[in-house]
Amino acid sequence: MTDTHIGNGFVPSGKLQLGIFFQGVNSGTVWKSPESGSQTDFESFRRIAQTAERGLFAAFFLGEGLRLREHLGRPHALDVVGRPDAQTMLAALAAVTTRIGLVATQNTTYNDPADLAHRLSSLDLLSGGRAAWNVVTTDNAWTGANFRRGGYLDHADRYVHAEAFVTTAKRIWDSWEDGAIAETPAAPAWAAPGSARPVHHRGKHYTVDYVPRLPRSAQYRPVLFQAGDSPEGRDFAARQADVIFSAHPRLDDALDFRRDIVERTVRAGRGANDVKIMPASEFILAATPQEALEKKDWVRSLQIGPEQAIAYLEQFWGRELQGFDPDGPLPDIDPVVEETSETRGSGFHGAKAKQLADQWRAEAKDKGLSIRQFVSARTSRGDSSFTGSYTEVADRLAEYAHTGAVDGFNISPWLIPTGLDDIVNHLVPALQERGVYPTEYAGATLRENLGLATPVRQDADTVRLQLTVGEQLL
Amino acid sequence: MLVSAPTPGLLASEIAEARAAAPAAAVIAELDVVLDARGQSAAGRLAELDAHTPWQSSRARFIGTAAELTELLASVLETADGVRLHPAVLDVDLEELAQLVLPALRRRGVLAPQQPGATFRDLLGLPRPTSRYAAVSAPAAAEN
Numbered sequence: 001m002t003d004t005h006i007g008n009g010f011v012p013s014g015k016l017q018l019g020i021f022f023q024g025v026n027s028g029t030v031w032k033s034p035e036s037g038s039q040t041d042f043e044s045f046r047r048i049a050q051t052a053e054r055g056l057f058a059a060f061f062l063g064e065g066l067r068l069r070e071h072l073g074r075p076h077a078l079d080v081v082g083r084p085d086a087q088t089m090l091a092a093l094a095a096v097t098t099r100i101g102l103v104a105t106q107n108t109t110y111n112d113p114a115d116l117a118h119r120l121s122s123l124d125l126l127s128g129g130r131a132a133w134n135v136v137t138t139d140n141a142w143t144g145a146n147f148r149r150g151g152y153l154d155h156a157d158r159y160v161h162a163e164a165f166v167t168t169a170k171r172i173w174d175s176w177e178d179g180a181i182a183e184t185p186a187a188p189a190w191a192a193p194g195s196a197r198p199v200h201h202r203g204k205h206y207t208v209d210y211v212p213r214l215p216r217s218a219q220y221r222p223v224l225f226q227a228g229d230s231p232e233g234r235d236f237a238a239r240q241a242d243v244i245f246s247a248h249p250r251l252d253d254a255l256d257f258r259r260d261i262v263e264r265t266v267r268a269g270r271g272a273n274d275v276k277i278m279p280a281s282e283f284i285l286a287a288t289p290q291e292a293l294e295k296k297d298w299v300r301s302l303q304i305g306p307e308q309a310i311a312y313l314e315q316f317w318g319r320e321l322q323g324f325d326p327d328g329p330l331p332d333i334d335p336v337v338e339e340t341s342e343t344r345g346s347g348f349h350g351a352k353a354k355q356l357a358d359q360w361r362a363e364a365k366d367k368g369l370s371i372r373q374f375v376s377a378r379t380s381r382g383d384s385s386f387t388g389s390y391t392e393v394a395d396r397l398a399e400y401a402h403t404g405a406v407d408g409f410n411i412s413p414w415l416i417p418t419g420l421d422d423i424v425n426h427l428v429p430a431l432q433e434r435g436v437y438p439t440e441y442a443g444a445t446l447r448e449n450l451g452l453a454t455p456v457r458q459d460a461d462t463v464r465l466q467l468t469v470g471e472q473l474l
Numbered sequence: 475m476l477v478s479a480p481t482p483g484l485l486a487s488e489i490a491e492a493r494a495a496a497p498a499a500a501v502i503a504e505l506d507v508v509l510d511a512r513g514q515s516a517a518g519r520l521a522e523l524d525a526h527t528p529w530q531s532s533r534a535r536f537i538g539t540a541a542e543l544t545e546l547l548a549s550v551l552e553t554a555d556g557v558r559l560h561p562a563v564l565d566v567d568l569e570e571l572a573q574l575v576l577p578a579l580r581r582r583g584v585l586a587p588q589q590p591g592a593t594f595r596d597l598l599g600l601p602r603p604t605s606r607y608a609a610v611s612a613p614a615a616a617e618n
Contacts, residue, residue, distance in 0.1 A: 046573065051513030096569070421513035 002252050004403040010262045010272040012404025016397060016436050017450060018428075019059035019103070019278055019410040020052045020420060021245075024082035025069070027379060028282065030302040030414050031080050037417045039082030042092060044417040049093045051417075052100055055424030056438050058449050059101035060093060061225075061245070061410055062086035064136065066107070066143045071311055072320065078308050087119055094127035101130050101446030103225055107138035108165040109158070110147045113201075114210045117169040120222045121214040129218030129445035133169075134225035134245060137162050153205070159232045164203050166224070166240050171199045173221035174457045175212040219445035220454055238264035241275055242452050245410055249279035249384040254405035276407040276450055283411060284387040285422050296387045299414055300376045309375040316356065326372045330361045390422075394430035401436035407450075476558065478504040478533045482546055485534055489553045500555040500598050506535040508562040509543065509570040523562060533560060540574035547575065548584045556598060 006012070023029055024039050031039075038044045049060050065083045069076040086104035094102060102123065106116055116133075124131035137158035141151020153161055180195030196215075201208040226233070226241035237244050238261060248257040254277070262272045284299055286292040304312070306326035314321050318336035335353035364374045386393050400406050413419025431437035442449050475496055477488045485503050492501045506529070508516040516537045523529060536543055550557060561567030579585040586597070595602060 043573070047513070050511070054512045054514070418513065424513050425518075 002255065002403075004255060004405075006255070006259055006262055006272075006404055008259075008262045008266050008272050010258070010404060012402065013273075013407065013451065014401050014404075014436065015438065016401045016406070016431065017058040017276075017278065017408030017438075018052075018055065018423075019061050019101075019408065020048060020057055021061040021063070021280065021410050021412045022048060022416065023063060023412050025063070025065055025080060027079045027303045027308055028412055028414055029080045029416060030299060032302050032305070033415060035415055035418055039080050039416060040084055042089075045089055045093060046096050047417040048413070048420055049097050049100060051420045051424050053097050055420065055428045056441060057100055058408065059103050059132065059410070059446065060090070060097075061103040061134065062089060062105060063134075064105040064107060064138070066110070066138060067146055072314060072318075076311070078305075078311055087123055090131070091123055091126060094123065094130065098128075099130070099441045099444070099449070101132055101223065101449065102127055103132040103134050103223075105134040105136055105225075107136045108162040109137055109139045109153050110144070110149065111165075112206060113165050113168040114172060114199075114208050114212075117172040118213060120169075121173060121212075121217065124217035124219065124222045125214060129220075129447065131217070131219075132223035132225055132243070132446055134227065135162060135166060135241070136227065159228075159236045161203075161205060163236060163240065164201070165206075168199065168201050168208055170221065170455075171201075172208075172210065172212045173216065175199055176215040178216070180215055217445075219447040223446050223450065223452065234261060235264055235268070237261070238270070238275060239268045242447075243276040243278060243407075243450065246277050246279040246406075247384075249281050249406075249409070251400065251403070251405055254279060254400065255403060258405055271453075274453070276452070277405075278408045278410045279406055280384050281409040281411055282385045282414060283393065283423055283427065284385065284414070285390055285393060285427060287389060289389045289392060292388050292392075296385075300380055303414065304372060304376040304379055306372060309372040312375045312379065313371060316353065318353065324371065327370045330357075330364045330371055330374060332361075390426040390430050394427060394434055397431060398434045398436045475499040476502050476504055477554075480534065482534045482536050482550075485550055486553060489550070493553070500600055501553075502556045502558050503550050503554045504533045504558050504560070505550075506531055506533045506560045506562070507543065507567055507571070508535070508537045509567050509575075510539045511566050511570050519566075520562065529562065531560070540570050540578075544575050544578045544582075547579060548582060551579075551584050 022045065029039070030036055052060060063083065064086060065081075068081060069079075071077075086106070090102040090104055104120070104123065106120075120131055120133050139151070139153045139155055139158040139161075144151030144153075175197045177192070177195040180191050182190050182192070196211055198211045199208055200210075223242045224240060225243045225245050226237040227245040227247075228234070228236065229247050244261065246254075246257055248254050258277060261275055261277060265275050266272055284292055284296045286295050309326045310321050310324065313324075313331065316335060317331065317333075319333075321331050324331050335357050360374065364370075367374075369377065386396065388396070397409075411420070411423065413423075428437060432439055442451070447454070475492045477485070477492045479485045479488045482505065485505075489501050489503060492499070508520045508523075510516050511519065516539070520529070520537055536546060547557060559571065561571065576585065580587060589596065
């Protein structure tokens with residue numbers, strides 16, 4: 001029996017929210033089905049965002065890809081690539097939607113705080129208070145090679161820098177007083193004198209002397225998402241984020257993660273319910289359990305074809321494996337032992353390669369798995385995948401709501417642009433029947449729809465207390 | 475002249491009849507429209523709407539995808555001067571028409587490009603009517 005107690009004063013809301021993560025990269029998105037559509041046409045984005053909004057989804061989420069994936073030194077060409085700039089795309093989507101939140105992933109390493117804060121403010125204003133920023137650090141030199149500054153930031157400093165960046169952005173968003181702009185023509189000035197306060201920051205990597213140009217939005221300032229899973233990332237989220245896009249969808253893991261985050265959040269001086277958790281997830285649904293299982297096999301066969309299976313192993317073997325039969329056993333030759341970069345897709349380094357290869361060969365032999373079956377099992381994100389009939393899956397999700405393990409799920413559809421249809425047409429009504437899903441939008445802004453409180457203004461005094469060593473405030 | 479028919483397939487013969495009866499008039503076909511939208515099929519949407527309030531009309535009704543409607547309209551507009559579309563739900567179907575159907579028809583040259591400042595008559599391709607006083611006033615002016 002799973003221990004469902006959370007503690008620290010946390011109260012489960014008993015409700016779930018859904019988000020949609022339009023991935024635009026990687027093998028999770030099937031492009032070989034006749035139904036597969038464009039990864040870049042606006043029409044794909046419009047269709048899926050409007051479908052999500054019909055299903056009362058809280059958020060439409062876009063990632064950030066700053067450099068193409070590479071494979072053995074060449075661009076990886078077997079999976080979809082797309083990802084138009086998130087803020088540009090979300091601005092267009094703001095015009096064809098009315099309630100759904102618009103989440104842009106943006107890094108703190110190659111952006112500048114005053115510029116990024118202004119662009120996010122703009123999105124927040126034009127969408128009527130629906131913008132969110134998913135804060136990522138993306139500090140590696142491989143990505144940095146695309147940028148003027150290069151890989152200037154030590155991996156160890158990524159969150160120190162990110163925190164100074166986010167704190168500066170919040171101060172920029174908080175710099176305008178409420179009611180700063182004249183409400184009547186009789187007012188002496190368009191903006192009340194002194195209502196926009198300047199923001200100054202002297203840091204190791206950037207300097208800001210800025211009088212912010214935009215007033216606050218309907219939701220005060222953009223909502224903050226965060227996804228880092230390291231202890232530093234979790235503490236950063238506990239101090240700064242409104243929502244965690246987590247990697248822990250299995251119920252017992254989700255409960256552990258919730259306990260950990262609640263503890264960190266309370267320690268950071270915030271309320272136990274202040275940080276919402278929405279894990280990444282994939283849904284494979286059908287009318288009956290049997291159909292859903294068959295559908296899963298079909299989806300997996302399209303996600304990991306023979307070429308993808310070989311390419312996946314090549315990342316770890318560090319060498320070409322084209323001579324091996326995808327439907328045969330794992331390669332009997334050993335990996336090339338060399339230092340590779342994680343960002344190129346290799347998940348481990350140097351001497352560990354041989355050890356891992358031995359372990360995988362043993363595991364595949366034990367279970368009687370071919371290369372393709374083995375890779376499919378490893379990459380299918382089994383933990384984050386919900387397969388079953390609509391009612392089965394709705395029952396499973398209701399348990400997440402009742403225990404408070406998560407606040408909702410950020411769904412990556414495996415098909416674009418029709419991948420949300422069965423979720424909105426069948427799963428959402430089943431969740432509503434169980435009383436664990438909204439039957440209407442709670443409000444006009446993303447903050448209201450996520451049940452988040454109005455943020456406390458980040459005045460210079462409160463900020464000073466939170467700053468970490470290495471960054472200082474004027 | 476507005477023409478309709480019991481089904482979209484029967485519009486062509488009605489258009490031909492109207493054309494024969496009034497050669498000088500612009501012939502406009504009338505069509506109810508329900509489209510696939512927001513992850514839901516047109517038939518599913520119509521069933522939901524009808525469960526609430528049945529949609530009664532004597533016009534031909536199109537139920538399907540934007541691409542199918544584009545084909546139908548391209549064929550209707552070969553003989554008719556225009557169509558008057560009656561969307562099932564303005565907020566939803568109008569957007570599908572604006573985003574998908576009209577741009578596709580324009581690309582195919584079926585719809586004239588939008589002309590800023592054009593009159594309704596210009597859009598319909600109708601000639602400017604002669605003033606009923608033109609014939610008498612012209613000689614009158616000459617006498618002065």
